[in-house]
Amino acid sequence: MLKKSMSFSKVRNAHKTENTEDYLELIAELLNSKGEARIVDIAESLGIAQATANKTIQRLQTQGFVKREPYRSIFLTFKGQKIASESKKRHNIVFNFLLNLGLDKNTASEDAEGIEHHVSKKTLRKMDNFNSKK
């Protein structure tokens, strides 16, 4: 069953990037709405401790997704922006798809959060089509 093992690997691979995508999407959102992205806001939005947010931002910085000076707010690198905007696009398609399926905003929002990282391009295209036809 080579197929099976392949699909499971994809899921595992998605997991590694999932947290990264959530952070970058959120940072873009904060930059957009508040003009800056701070550790406090990130921690609060994600419902985690500030120390945890700080540690992850350190990783994102090392990996070149994010820039910042000590004690200052966070910015996206070009690389980070690209991922953030792709994530946002995906998120919107999935969210609207769930709304079109007949779900309430809350459920659509919650489920989109989890689903968006596990949707292939093909499936995304189908969802987008479905949205257009509604």
Add this chain to the structure above:
Amino acid sequence: MLKKSMSFSKVRNAHKTENTEDYLELIAELLNSKGEARIVDIAESLGIAQATANKTIQRLQTQGFVKREPYRSIFLTFKGQKIASESKKRHNIVFNFLLNLGLDKNTASEDAEGIEHHVSKKTLRKMDNFNSKK
């Protein structure tokens, strides 16, 4: 934004159970098809090292999802069976839903694997309805 932080927590929570569900579903499948579930098969199916599979099975045993004797094959406890069958139900609904959306079997299978753990009861019901109407 309390809502947001709540939905993110749900995603994080789903992650913790995700691997567990995949294992239990797979073990049920192996018991069904081969009559027994062995570490080798699990490792092969998931595309991971045997040592990793073994370690996770140890955790599942500690947590009461699985039973086994040293060097013997693995069985599900009642608790484990319950989760395995629920997971399988969910998986089938999502898989069929993706087929009905117009996706090929491979893509439907791969995406279902990732999506199934992030679908709320409400969404699952909508998917099931959609499947019935097709």
Add this chain to the structure above:
DNA sequence: CAGAAAATGTAGCCATAGCTATATTTATTA
């Protein structure tokens, strides 16, 4: 502007999931 509050950073802990290398046990086969 000095002191308090808030934000950020660091250290050190836990659990999970992955790996390789090596030991041990079970199963196969010559």
Add this chain to the structure above:
DNA sequence: TAATAAATATAGCTATGGCTACATTTTCTG
């Protein structure tokens, strides 16, 4: 049945993402 092969188990490493406690820096405010 004895030797080899296969399966299982253990040890020890990495990385991630949680946490609390505490240190440091920045910001606010009386």
